[in-house]
Amino acid sequence: MVSREDASVLKYLEILQAVITRMATNSANCKAWCVALVTAIFLLSVNNNKPGYFIIGLFVIILFAYLDSSYLSLESQFRKRYDDFLAKLNQGTVDEKDLFIIKPLGTTGRITRDIWTSFKSWSIYPFYGILFIMVGFALLISI
Secondary structure: OOOOOOHHHHHHHHHHHHHHHHHHHHHHHHHHHHHHHHHHHHHHHHHHOOOOHHHHHHHHHHHHHHHHHHHHHHHHHHHHHHHHHHHHHHHOOOOHHHHHOOOOOOOHHHHHHHHHHHHOOOOOHHHHHHHHHHHHHHHHHHO
């Protein structure tokens, strides 16, 4: 058994929290990069009078929406691992082997399902959906 005061317990929680923070930061960076790239494509399309470039913008949005959903899914899985570890710690059932698990939960099928669930999150589909509609509307107007 491992006690709450062990340095290894605190370090493990710090590692999990750092991973969670990194996933959240990556998710925010996806949104920022997507807006920057879509804006650049929009300006390039308008300045060169090439409406076909808007299609590239739609693909960029889809790519970043998937990537952002992946990061959100991983963040959610690591949060669950963090919460499960704290629950075990509070129950006094933490074993030494619990301190060496630094990977997301689940199998490939579950990860794919979690990515789809993350895509339906309020932080993903409204942002990318509105961006997709705006670029699609700009494409329709420019044709």
